[in-house]
Amino acid sequence: MSNEKILDANGLTEEEFLQKYDRTQYDRPAFTVDNLLFADCGDGLAVLMIKRGSHPDLGQWALPGGFVKPNECAECAASRELKEETGIEVATEQLITVSTPMRDPRGWTVSTCFLGLLPEPAQPEAGDDATEARWFNVDYIASGDVYKLILKSDDITIASEFKVVRNEAGKIDLNRTEILAPDGIAFDHAKIILYAVESL
Secondary structure (H helix, E strand, O other), rough: OOOOOOOOOOOOOHHHHHHHHHHHHHOOOEEEEEEEEEEEEEOEEEEEEEEOOOOOOOOOEEOEEEOOOOOOOOOHHHHHHHHHHEEEEEEOOEEEOOOOOOOOOOOOEEEEEEEEEOOOOOEEEEOEEEEEEEEEEEEEEEEEEEEEEEEEOEEEEEEEEEEEOOOOOOOOOOOOEEEEEEEOOOOOHHHHHHHHHHOO
């Protein structure tokens, strides 16, 4: 193996380049995770949601999730957040990363979404910044490219409406799909839920 040092266009070795490298030259997004945990409820699918206990979207229903900590992998963060907010531990796998600009009013936020399936709903116990956790039966109706996602749990019904745009493969384009009426579902989670349901 040659001991010859490889230099870049500025005459720097990799070690010299890394010493001079300025990590602040590029804006960096906040990195989050979201959990799409589904269960067979006998007459269809149910999705696990938490009620947000803080701004933004205080009091609205969201997917269990949160920010990835320094030196934490996304998989570990997803498991941690699911347990902290719902008390449930289950294996999940990566589904999609969502990076739509302005999807979170706090600023540029990129989320890796994880998908898990249970044979039946497990009893959740709200914790951390979730004031409540419960299963919602999932249904949706479509009229052309306008979809309505309907989530029902006992006395609660929420129905988010959005205009779906699909990519060349026929999947929902999460960047171009527009939420018309969130109706109590936080952030862009309604269209992520529909994306996941279609992926099952």
